[in-house]
Amino acid sequence: MDLAFFSVQLLNGLQYGLLLFLIASGLTLIFGIMGIINLAHGAMYMIGAYLVYDLTLRLGNFWLAIMVAIPIAIALGLVIERLFLDTLYKRDHLYQVLLTFGLILVLNEAQRIIWGGNVHRVVVPAPFDFSIQLTDNMQYSVYRLFVMGVCLALAGVIYWVIRHTRLGIIIRAGAVNRDMVEGLGINVRTLFTLIFSVGVALTAFAGMIAAPLTSIAPGMGDSILITCFVVVVIGGIGSIKGAFWGAIIIGMATTFGAVLIPSLASMVIYLIMAAVLLVKPRGLFA
């Protein structure tokens, strides 16, 4: 591998990692603060992609579609939290796992009823619908660069909120000791609703901006879910910083693992997870 292709692979790894971060950030927030293992996280990524596919067809504009789809995603999170999760907080984790597993089935079936079994696409939107020449024979879609930029910007915003706002302090405190936060007079119920809606919206948004780069197909969220759990476990549950570096590590490992050790490509992320857990059982940044 010469330097040019090594650099392109670095770019590939970074881009994949940043997208993974965006998907995993919602998962780690919900997991860390609410203690809920949201198995339906991948299904929400899929719903985001399908929403933007559908709305782009209806409205004729990708950017407009995203503007409409985001409130829908937030509302979806709100409804699920208030109607279903709210009744289960007092119960054991297993009930929540069962509920969110059920949600996968319901959301997948809803997808099939509404949008059918065919594969769809979203056209890469203007003004990013062109490519730049990277090497002598390879081009790179500018939209991929744009997605990287969006992911980085969002990572910055999330980091700022968590580090430098009152809400961030509550979130960080909640991740460490939920009962104490409640004892200090914070309305945890409202906090939970907020966190869950934002978490769902982040994932769905990842599905939306990734839509032009992927194919929109039934079950597209199922495989991404497992990768996201690996990211969250490596980074440390509840840690946004951990999710960021975990995602970058997994993005790079997937990219370079595929090329350098193809026989282990499907295993490499799990090997990394096992190694991290051996050294730091609570993850890198927990």
Added chain:
Amino acid sequence: MKTFKKTSLAALMGTSALISASVMANDGPVKLGLMLPYSGTYTALGEAITNGLKLAIEQEGNQLGGREVEYVQLDSEADPSKAPQNMSRLVNGDQVDFVIGPVHSGVAMGMLRVAKQTGAITIIPNAGLGAATNELCMPNVFRTSFSMWQDSYPMGKVAYDQGHRKIVTITWDYAGGKEDLAGFEEAFTAEGGEIVQQILVPFPSTEFQSYLTQIASLKPDAVYTFFAGGGGVSFVRDYAAAGLKESMPLLGSGFLTEGNLAALGDAGEGVMTTLHYAETLENDANQSFVSAYENAYGEMPDTYAVQGYDTGMMLVQALNVLGGDTSDKERLINVLANVELASPRGPLSFSDSHHPIQNIYLREIRDGKHEVVSIASENLEVPDEACQM
């Protein structure tokens, strides 16, 4: 005396029950058990096969050999672990006359086990695993679809004849993908071509960027690939977006693009694939099939619909020959094996291993359609050397 009476009465009743059962079997409806995916990733395939099958039987007035038809539809969920249990339910519970399925090769493995135990007549309308008509072949199992080898083997010679000498092959790391690549590689290297590298992507990942970068650095003359469904769409679109299509033509098995032309858009233009069907084939059977299918379902048929349709046509022909009499299983199997169809895909007959003998077409996507360039291999028979029955 009393005992004798009782026994003879019982015997009499037994016999009459037997007679009425066999009369029932031939007078009642023909029961077709459909074991296809109606949920999950392969939903579209299951539905297309069902549509095609029902269309063929509808054209016969919803009858097979003069008998009414009853469908028992079971969602296979494309889940191999549920396959034996589902198949048993159809055969032993619903007592179907024919089992039609599956789409997924993993499910086929489970079904074949039950087919072996029960002798249930099984027609495979999709699953392309070679073993089903080779190592695992049995008299009561037929295939109306293809095997991975059959669709990819002809592309080897085509690629060589187009002047390609060094080729990279890429697929998912699973049995179906590897069988497909093996067919292509066998033919391509036999011609004198070289496989620069075989790339196996973890299934079902659709994150292709690093592999495309690798391909760009290897600089082969062309790339041969097998992906299907959403993965196929992603690969073709990523390949085009990476600007590789111009310098290295993309070749593939027809499943790369089948059923997904709309989702491919411009990225699909110029992609060449080999398959046993193309919707643009100009024969009478295809033209009337395409218009009938469009009328009935409001969309263009794809190869899966044709496979379902031919399954239906096979049953129509066989049961017409038998006058609807399915009681003699040996005869039924014999008649099925000798079915010859003027299918939408061209002439279709069956080999000794019950595998289709059919044309494989070279197709190129032009203006969003699979245009037929040539017949890549005429009346191709799959060797199935390990099959003994």
